[in-house]
Structures are given as structure tokens and as C-alpha cells.
Amino acid sequence: MYKSIYVVSSIVALTFGSSALAQQRGMPEMDTDGNGTIEKSEFTAMLEKRFAETDTNGGGISMEEYTAKAEADRAERQARREARRAEREGTREERQAARAERNAERLKARFDRMDADGNGTISQEEYAAAGNAMFDRMDRNDDGILNDRRGRGERRGRDNRDQN
Secondary structure (H helix, E strand, C coil): CHHHHHHHHHHHHHHCHHHHHHHHCCCCCCCCCCCCEEEHHHHHHHHHHHHHHHCCCCCCEEHHHHHHHHHHHHHHHHHHHHHHCCCCCCCHHHHHHHHHHHHHHHHHHHHHHHCCCCCCEECHHHHHHHHHHHHHHHCCCCCCEEECCCCCCCCCCHHHHHHC
16 A cells, blocks of 8 residues: 555656646646546556656666656756745755755655666556556546546545545
């Protein structure tokens, strides 16, 4: 149980960080047909695209590739955040250094959880297994579709599962 929670967390944190936010904001990145839902085929296509972007040498995702992609994604998110918020009190460099250290530790732990066979490389199968587990967790009513419930009068959470 706990292992699957960690796998799900790792997928959210790295692979779907921006995609999960996009889902909450209308899902434009994954909802390729624009119908307001994410079918399993759209999710799988996004997963394959992200794997290809991360696996730069075609031999499975190494720790170096995984780290590089995570750092690039993090830098992009940070740049957007910095553009939106004003300077806070305290020494920014100290906060950034502490945050970077925590992020590196978490990143290594997430990679190790995704690398099911412990060989130091995330294979396409391991990556897909973790992504499919994430999709299944996000598909609260088990219909094979991630729905954008915002603005449609449906309630989120456990109550919505009971309605279907």
C-alpha cells in the first residue's frame, strides 16, 4: 500500500507536475481532443511523450537523465513562480540551498521507488507501471477517464464515487 503511494507521489512530482496543474486549469496539455476529459489513450500518449523527452539516449531513463529532466521542469516552474510573487523576507540564497538539498533527497528517493528492479535505470515498463498506477488513482470512478469536474456542478472526492 505504502509503496504504491510513493510511486504515485513520484509520478505526480516529476512527470505530471505541470500536467496535474493543467488538469485543474482545464487540462489543455493532456486533453488533446478538447472534450474536457482525459481518456486513457490521451494519458498514455502524454506518458510516452514524457518518457521520450526524459530518456535522451534511448536506453531507459538513467538517474542522470531523470535528474536533468526534473531540474529543467523545476527551473521552469520556479521561473513562473518568481514572476508572480514579490520578494520575501530572509536570505533567499539560504532558503534556496536548503530547498535544493531537500529536493535532491526526495528526487533520489522517488527515482529509487520507480526503479523497481534496482538496476539504476527506469525502463519503459517501470515508467508505464508507475504512470498507470497514477492514472488509476486519479480515475476516482474507475471509468477510464479523468474528468474536469470544475464548473460542472459535480462534487469532488468520495461523494462523487458513490454517485456513479
